[in-house]
Amino acid sequence: MPFSDFLAALKDNPYFGAGFGLVGVGTALALARKSAQLGMVAFRRHYMITLEVPSKDKSYHWLLSWISHHAKSTQHLSVETSYLQHESGRISTKFDFVPSPGNHFIWYRNKWIRIERNREKQMIDLHTGTPWESVTFTAIGTNRDIFFNILQEARELALRQQEGKTIMYTAMGTEWRPFGFPRRRRPLTSVVLEEGISDKIVQDVKGFIDNPKWYSDRGIPYRRGYLLYGPPGCGKSSFITALAGELEYSICLMSLSDNSLSDDRLNHLLSVAPQQSIILLEDVDAAFVSRDLAKENPTAYQGFGRLTFSGLLNALDGVASTEARIVFMTTNHIDRLDPALIRPGRVDVKQFIGHCTRWQLTQMFQRFYPDQASSAAEEFADTALNAFEKISAAQVQGHFMMHKNDPQASIKNIHSLAA
Numbered sequence: 001m002p003f004s005d006f007l008a009a010l011k012d013n014p015y016f017g018a019g020f021g022l023v024g025v026g027t028a029l030a031l032a033r034k035s036a037q038l039g040m041v042a043f044r045r046h047y048m049i050t051l052e053v054p055s056k057d058k059s060y061h062w063l064l065s066w067i068s069h070h071a072k073s074t075q076h077l078s079v080e081t082s083y084l085q086h087e088s089g090r091i092s093t094k095f096d097f098v099p100s101p102g103n104h105f106i107w108y109r110n111k112w113i114r115i116e117r118n119r120e121k122q123m124i125d126l127h128t129g130t131p132w133e134s135v136t137f138t139a140i141g142t143n144r145d146i147f148f149n150i151l152q153e154a155r156e157l158a159l160r161q162q163e164g165k166t167i168m169y170t171a172m173g174t175e176w177r178p179f180g181f182p183r184r185r186r187p188l189t190s191v192v193l194e195e196g197i198s199d200k201i202v203q204d205v206k207g208f209i210d211n212p213k214w215y216s217d218r219g220i221p222y223r224r225g226y227l228l229y230g231p232p233g234c235g236k237s238s239f240i241t242a243l244a245g246e247l248e249y250s251i252c253l254m255s256l257s258d259n260s261l262s263d264d265r266l267n268h269l270l271s272v273a274p275q276q277s278i279i280l281l282e283d284v285d286a287a288f289v290s291r292d293l294a295k296e297n298p299t300a301y302q303g304f305g306r307l308t309f310s311g312l313l314n315a316l317d318g319v320a321s322t323e324a325r326i327v328f329m330t331t332n333h334i335d336r337l338d339p340a341l342i343r344p345g346r347v348d349v350k351q352f353i354g355h356c357t358r359w360q361l362t363q364m365f366q367r368f369y370p371d372q373a374s375s376a377a378e379e380f381a382d383t384a385l386n387a388f389e390k391i392s393a394a395q396v397q398g399h400f401m402m403h404k405n406d407p408q409a410s411i412k413n414i415h416s417l418a419a
Ligand SMILES: Nc1ncnc2c1ncn2[C@@H]1O[C@H](COP(=O)(O)OP(=O)(O)OP(=O)(O)O)[C@@H](O)[C@H]1O
Pocket: 190, 191, 192, 193, 230, 231, 232, 233, 234, 235, 236, 237, 238, 239, 331, 332, 393, 394, 395, 397
């Protein structure tokens, strides 16, 4: 269809709004013309299809990228700045042009499509503090497939852009928003846990994801909880990040100590977490300690914010969906946790992640200095364990960084390992 006809059709479309008002009528002739026109309006109204996507919808940002991808000739643009992490770890700034508020036309699969991006000046989304926005697509015809295709393409484009990255989400108001730049996926092999632990957890999670039927056949909620506990700097968080990369999942990071977190909000957030994501509750002991401890020292262990302990338990129990729901919790002090929080059903797998063993020390040495003989790695492990009773992987990593190009010095200077 020629562009001029498309514009003429739009002119009568009620969604098109100002700018194409009907010419005034004053004479009988004009009235007759108008009634003919109204006939056309009714006809066109039935042959135009419109899709409105509010900014709250998950697909909104995908669609903006899709539009800028297709509407290359549009001259009215806004900038969206993001950060990119390269293979080397270097971070660079990326500027994307997205269509600015107003009308844009694109030619898509032999059809003209009008896209209107609306920004409400008066309405602010109270949860995110951003203006209320929407995009409306209008096309000729009645076949909705055109919009399904666009949504599908926009989703695939967004997924391609995220390939090889792990997205971290954080809770903003009642929704999850990407936080920081997508991180390059961390390989599982880069986190050296005691022999067998990593494999055991990965197999457990994969077995869970692959077996929804097992749960539905038995009427068991399709969720699984994990608790990683142990001293700081031994790899709890790093392992969860690497696991998310392995599963191609994102991470929804939630702080239970957040003052603005209420029972209802937590419940809601857990039920609307993005698909294929791990919910990560870090340092759960910081928010809730065992009821016995709290009784002994009520001032030190006051509850945080408006979240109650029973609210947390209910929210965890309510986390059920047709999709695999995985909740990871971490703590440095398992002994401070209330047994109700970590009972089976809420936490199905508890795993201690401790200080480095001899095996871990040799593995870490070999990974850091791949050209060295295994005897050097063993010498490093023995020297380290002779000098210190407990060493965290974070300490070892920091020590290697001080002797990046000198493995022998890293063995000789092990006594200088930073506490
Ligand atoms: N097992 C490990 N293998 C390789 N690197 C590790 C390991 N453990 C820790 N690190 C490194 O140490 C740093 C801190 O680790 P991480 O935050 O995962 O520890 P954590 O156990 O979660 O600590 P915390 O209890 O304080 O949250 C990271 O930079 C990580 O790369």
